[in-house]
Amino acid sequence: MNDYENAIEINGITKKYDGFTLDGISFDLPKGNILGFIGQNGAGKTTTIKSILNIIAPDSGEIKIFGLDHIKHENEIKKHISAVFDEIPFHDSFTANAINTVMKGMYSEWDEKLYFSYIEKFGLPRKKKIGKLSKGMKMKLQIAYTLSHDAKLLIMDEATTGLDPIVRNEILDIFREYLKDGERSILMSSHITSDIEKIADCVAFIDKGKMLLSGFKDDIIENHGIIKCSKADFKEIAKEDYISARTNDFGAEVLISDRAAAKRKYSGAVIEKASLEDIMLFYVNRDKKEWT
Amino acid sequence: MSSFFRLVYRDIYMSKKALLISTFSFIAFFVLSILIVISFDYGNIRTILLETVLKDLPYADEMLGTYKENFGFVLKIYPILCAGFMSVEVAQVSINDEKTAWKYFYRSAPISCRKKALVKFFEFFVLDILGFVISYGYSLVFSAVSGIEMSRSDMGMILMGMALGTAIAVLLYIFILMFHSLEKAGLLLVATLAAVLICIEIYFAFHPQKDVSNTGPFEALKNAFETFGLYSVLITAAFLLVGFIITEMLYKRREK
Numbered sequence: 001m002n003d004y005e006n007a008i009e010i011n012g013i014t015k016k017y018d019g020f021t022l023d024g025i026s027f028d029l030p031k032g033n034i035l036g037f038i039g040q041n042g043a044g045k046t047t048t049i050k051s052i053l054n055i056i057a058p059d060s061g062e063i064k065i066f067g068l069d070h071i072k073h074e075n076e077i078k079k080h081i082s083a084v085f086d087e088i089p090f091h092d093s094f095t096a097n098a099i100n101t102v103m104k105g106m107y108s109e110w111d112e113k114l115y116f117s118y119i120e121k122f123g124l125p126r127k128k129k130i131g132k133l134s135k136g137m138k139m140k141l142q143i144a145y146t147l148s149h150d151a152k153l154l155i156m157d158e159a160t161t162g163l164d165p166i167v168r169n170e171i172l173d174i175f176r177e178y179l180k181d182g183e184r185s186i187l188m189s190s191h192i193t194s195d196i197e198k199i200a201d202c203v204a205f206i207d208k209g210k211m212l213l214s215g216f217k218d219d220i221i222e223n224h225g226i227i228k229c230s231k232a233d234f235k236e237i238a239k240e241d242y243i244s245a246r247t248n249d250f251g252a253e254v255l256i257s258d259r260a261a262a263k264r265k266y267s268g269a270v271i272e273k274a275s276l277e278d279i280m281l282f283y284v285n286r287d288k289k290e291w292t
Numbered sequence: 293m294s295s296f297f298r299l300v301y302r303d304i305y306m307s308k309k310a311l312l313i314s315t316f317s318f319i320a321f322f323v324l325s326i327l328i329v330i331s332f333d334y335g336n337i338r339t340i341l342l343e344t345v346l347k348d349l350p351y352a353d354e355m356l357g358t359y360k361e362n363f364g365f366v367l368k369i370y371p372i373l374c375a376g377f378m379s380v381e382v383a384q385v386s387i388n389d390e391k392t393a394w395k396y397f398y399r400s401a402p403i404s405c406r407k408k409a410l411v412k413f414f415e416f417f418v419l420d421i422l423g424f425v426i427s428y429g430y431s432l433v434f435s436a437v438s439g440i441e442m443s444r445s446d447m448g449m450i451l452m453g454m455a456l457g458t459a460i461a462v463l464l465y466i467f468i469l470m471f472h473s474l475e476k477a478g479l480l481l482v483a484t485l486a487a488v489l490i491c492i493e494i495y496f497a498f499h500p501q502k503d504v505s506n507t508g509p510f511e512a513l514k515n516a517f518e519t520f521g522l523y524s525v526l527i528t529a530a531f532l533l534v535g536f537i538i539t540e541m542l543y544k545r546r547e548k
Contacts, residue, residue, distance in 0.1 A: 081400065083400035085396060102301065106295060107401075
């Protein structure tokens with residue numbers, strides 16, 4: 001494969017539906033990184049992912065994967081990517097053994113030994129039907145075959161939703177291990193911001209079809225902050241200086257997007273670190289400006 | 293095993309239960325039809341007919357033979373259709389695919405649209421051949437047991453069963469790919485079949501027929517199978533070829 005800087009480059013993707021528009025989505029996933037693609041349910045994450053996988057045709061915009069046009073080089077690209085969905089795509093009657101037989105034919109880089117080593121590592125039965133496995137086991141099985149053909153790009157759409165924290169942690173550890181060589185990348189969409197905060201290097205935040213934030217996670221978290229103040233002090237904060245504020249009878253929590261500037265302007269204010277969840281919550285309510 | 297045959301394996305693996313049920317269904321009707329036709333010679337059907345409808349009639353034995361031949365012909369229709377409709381299982385697999393994330397996973401896999409379509413139509417073709425062999429084998433056994441010689445109308449029935457099964461299977465599969473919904477696909481299939489049936493009825497209602505004054509309903513049915521059976525191979529081939537081209541186009545189509 002050619003040398004490339006970004007595993008995914010998305011530029012100005014637009015897609016119109018009745019009642020929803022994906023509007024000018026742009027972000028990059030640098031090689032060797034994990035990008036957390038966050039947003040509420042219905043924000044446009046799955047539509048964006050479907051555009052990347054060429055399942056839907058965007059109305060405009062450009063998508064490159066491994067530096068190649070995702071339509072012109074579709075088959076070549078797909079040899080090196082793997083998609084993980086929120087449910088396993090194999091019928092309930094399949095077993096881990098049967099999946100191995102099918103996947104051997106789909107990917108030339110399929111590594112049967114590696115696949116069964118993951119199966120053993122995850123404690124999965126080889127001959128039990130998928131229909132009889134728990135949700136966590138099904139997801140582990142999906143991960144097992146996803147990681148067994150040396151894919152350079154994993155695209156995960158809500159893959160950890162519905163899993164318990166222990167299983168989610170296990171899966172996140174596996175992904176950290178998978179990326180160690182620096183040649184592989186992961187695009188992970190989720191509304192579980194705690195998972196993204198644990199593992200992602202970059203973040204892209206989408207809301208109502210619009211890209212609100214994208215960049216390195218640490219930079220985003222470093223730049224944002226929450227001012228905790230009284231109602232009286234809150235009135236001193238200029239509207240253009242904050243994203244939105246959560247108020248109650250006792251005071252206000254105000255999300256600011258430039259912590260350094262806020263420290264200079266509001267020198268007495270207590271500015272706390274904002275988590276990704278906080279950032280998402282406050283941005284989602286940005287139109288209201290003040291909310292409870 | 294090449295990637296092509298592994299994908300075929302995948303579909304067969306999913307349909308094994310349905311194929312087993314079809315097989316048992318066929319075997320049940322096979323056995324039933326053989327037993328009924330034997331009963332015309334040695335069993336209660338012979339006794340009942342000779343003591344009631346054919347009682348005291350001259351040439352009762354010859355007429356019993358005619359009853360056996362005509363009824364035997366009709367008896368064979370269901371098992372032959374059962375075998376001819378095996379290719380519908382391929383369409384059934386796609387119904388399951390619509391309910392799972394397979395349809396997205398398949399799109400993300402490095403398999404060309406042509407290969408995907410080839411896999412499906414290879415399966416249709418193989419199941420057609422299998423259905424034909426089973427139907428032909430069944431007809432031979434039926435003929436040996438009943439003493440009724442296999443005729444051209446028997447072959448016509450087998451070929452028509454195969455053509456009808458292929459047509460329904462290919463149409464259902466294409467409609468499922470078009471609408472991603474079993475309900476819509478089913479409705480459109482029923483509407484299409486109804487339209488075809490109406491056209492056939494109009495044809496028979498108005499197309500000048502040969503002198504049928506000496507032809508009974510069974511003879512008319514046999515003649516129809518003999519006539520249309522010849523075209524059935526062409527109909528089957530046409531559905532497979534045109535269906536393959538349309539399917540490849542549909543696989544290339546992206547969701548709106």
